[in-house]
Each structure stands twice: as structure tokens, then as C-alpha cells.
Amino acid sequence: MGYSKILGIGNALVDIVAMLEDDQIIRSLNLPKGSMTLVDREMSDRVQLEIEGEKRLLVTGGSVANAINGIANLGVPCGFLGTVGRDELGKLFEDEQKNQGILPLLIHSDLPTGRAVGLVEPDGERTFATYLGAASALSPDHLTADRLQGFDIFFIEGYLVYNEALILAAAVAAKEAGLLIALDLASYNVVAENRELLNELVDNYVDIVFANEEEAKAFTGMEPLEALENLAGRCDIAVVKVGKEGAYVQQGTVRHKVPAAGDLVVDTTGAGDFFAAGFLSGLAKGYDLQKSGKLGALLASRVIRVPGAKLAAEEWITIRSAEETL
DSSP states (O other), rough: OOOOEEEOOOOOOEEEEEOOOOSSHEEEEEEETTTTEEHHHHHHHHHEEEEETSSEEEEEEEEHHHHHHHHTTTTOOEEEEEESSHHHHHHHHHHHHTOOOOOOOOOEESOOOOOEEEEEEETSSSEEEEOOOOGGGGGGGOOHHHTTTTOOOOEEEEGGGGHHHHHHHHHHHHTTOOEEEOOOOOHHHHHHHHHHHHHHHHHHSSSSEEEEEHHHHHHHSHHHHHHHHHHHTTTEEEEOOOOGHHHEEEEEEEEEEEEEEEESSSSSSHHHHHHHHHHHHHHHHOOOHHHHHHHHHHHHHHHHHSSSSOOOHHHHHHHHHHTTOO
């Protein structure tokens, strides 16, 4: 099959997902609800102590890594560039990528593998406290031409804005290599703290931008449809996700409304990542924007039904069957 090949770059993390009965732990830790907050190792250890008595799940994670997992399970050739530690969590991450058919372009560091503690409330909203660890060791030096060779689409994780030199080098290297560049805006608080750098990326390098309504507002100061119009005027394809209402996709002046594919919510972790996975996979397979959006919505609707950002093998069989009827 002549699908386009997709390379992702991002933070290689292991998610420790805790299902909470209320928001008491989140409030006691003073974490902004519904966001991703970078923490040091001491704070990460404290968060993990707080959830010791809670129901927990250990899965490989990281925003773009989650998306690449979805892309692989849709049969699109893909790879992931990131950094892990020389430890058990690093081995878990690498083995998982290999098992899913992802080409793991991983660099190994003496720092411990990064971990994201996900605190999930009964309504499915999740709050992350993320210790980057080895993920922070990824550098511009790792963006060698041979690692980009053979790929057509380059998916950049918005969380990398905290490493300005790296994310700019990634955008430049991908542009020079002739790759289509997609960027996910990550989290509303990340956007608010790094608007100037994100403006530079979107205006000068990015072809496809993904944002939810909070991220779009933090970036543009506008409501979803106005933000969509703004972003579509600055890159080739803009996607603004609006939760239960689905998503909007715009290229030039042509706008598409993509309905949500389901309303059962257990944990919203990975919803945006899986929407991007379906959308980019659709483009890689030659689908039009509407069908690519529907595939994204399908994946998002499935992942929010389960804790964490992983789906069982039988779920993927159901998804691939549903894909044929979109």
C-alpha cells in the first residue's frame, strides 16, 4: 500500500493514570484542573504518593507517542523520535513501540524515563503532572537527516515548546527535508505561556495545526469558529475540536463540520491525540478532509471509553471495520 509515512517527535513518557472519586487530590496539590503541568522529580514523587490508594493503570504515553500508536494500528507506516532512560520504564516504552509496529528512533539517556501522572475525575476530565526526565534530553543534535529520511509527514508535539531550540530545529529540519508539518497545540496553559514561539511556528513552518477550543482561545483570543478562520489563514489546514460537538476542519475558505462519534466518557486522556491519529492517517491514505475528520472522531470516541490512552486489539478490529463505512 502506498500510504504516506508519518514520523512523530515528542516526549517519550509512561503514564500513571489514577481514577479519582473527586477533585480533592488535585486541589490539595494545587494543580490547574484539566491541564498538563511540568513538575520536578520531587513533585512527581509526591503526586504518586497521594494516589497510592487509588485505582491506577500504567501505560506508555506522551501526546504524539499516543497518536503514533493510533496511526500504527490503522496500518499506516510510522516512526517515533524521542528519548528514554536506561531503565525498566524505558524498556517498557521501547518494547511497546516495537510490538505496535512503530519504528522506534529512540535515544537513550542516563536520566530516568519520563512519567506523567494522570488524575482522572468521575466526569472523565484529566489533569497531568509530568516529570520529563529523559525526555528533556532530546536535542537538536538528534535531528539528523537519516532519521527524517523516508517520511512524508512530521507530527510535532506542542509540549516541546518548553525546549525552544529543539522545536525550532525540528520545524526547520522537516521543512528543509520537504515534509508536511503538523503541530498539536498541547494544552491551554502551555499555549498561554508560549504564545510568541507558537506564533512563529504556525506562521512560518506549520502546514496542519490541531487545537481544542480552550487551546484555540488561549492562542488567538477568539471563540472556536473565529479561531478556526484565523488559523486557516495562517497555515494550510486548521482543526479546532469542540468536545461533544465534534470538530471543525478548514482549508482555505472551505469549512467542514465533523460530528462527534459517541458520548460515553470514562477518561478523556488521549482524545486529542487519537483524533490527530485518525486525521493524519486519513490524509496518509488519501482520504478527503471530511472523511479524515470522521476517522479522527471515531478514534477519539473509542479512547475516551477506557482509562488511559490505549485500546485493546479487538477494539482496533472494530475500528478498522467501521473505517470502511465512513
